[in-house]
Amino acid sequence: MIKRFLAIGMLVILAIYALQGLSVQPFADDLAFIQLAKYADPLTQQYYGWSGRYSATLLLGYLLPLAPNMVVKLFPALWILSGVGMAYALNKRRVRYPLLMAGGLVVAFLWALPDLFESFFWFAGSVNYLTPLWIFGILWLYLSRSASLPLGSLKS
């Protein structure tokens, strides 16, 4: 019972972080990409002119300019939701209380970040550093299920 309350408590804390994300505005590199998208092809310009990070450029150069405010405000909530979901799915068959583990680890991770704005709330920062963890989590889940392994395990 206590553990259920703790799990709910963790989810409430994460909901607060998600709500905080609604006050975020495009900042620095976000604005640069929004301007870039108006005059040039972001992928080509970035690949030949600054960085080879094509996946980050896809999100920053094509998704962000579509609806800048909506994207930056919703992205933190989306990341929290998918982070908890993946941690839950990966640990469902390994621990007795996977929801507590998922919520608790995501909360602990957000608390551990020295600069929460740069790493999490800032769209360009979170796209470059947090999103690959998210994509790899999806990949690992898919590999585990496709290969008929227990979720999150390397053992056959």
Added chain:
Amino acid sequence: MALSFALGLLAAGFSEIITPIFILLVAIGFYRTRKRHYLFALVGLLLGFTIVLIAPGNAVRAAALPPRMLITRALQQAIAASAIFIAQSILERPYTLIAAFFVGWLCEPLRRVRKRLRWALVTVLLGFAGIIYSLFITLYGAGGLQGRHYTYAAFILVLTIGTLGMLCSSRRINYAERTTSQQSRNCAHQ
């Protein structure tokens, strides 16, 4: 399998810091399972990583940053930065480590873990190595550390402490199993 390749290709296109770790994990997975899904994912990751590394823009960016420091110097600074980060986490944000440990401890792993001390040592060593690696690559490539560059260090630290909590929790399972098997043997003797 096409999805494995596509996800691998997509995951590799973000940060050069974390992609080698992805490649390592998937390579270990392929070695253990010999499944084609892992192989396709590995090919996608390697292809994506190559595309990122050979980009002409990397040279333009490198020219705009301070000159690259020597590998030994970057490693020294990475070790120092890792120690400072861990110390700050303990002194300034102890609730983080306490939360990570108790979350791991309260969750109760379902399987018994043998040789918990060995696994704890392996976890701590891998955690340290991971934090040092993430900061070293950033220092060597960018010349300095900013707030967002500690993202992977924070992730690894929380995972390490959470795993230690789980290992401590498995002691209860080990004890419960031993007690149950002892009782079964006593009943059999009677």
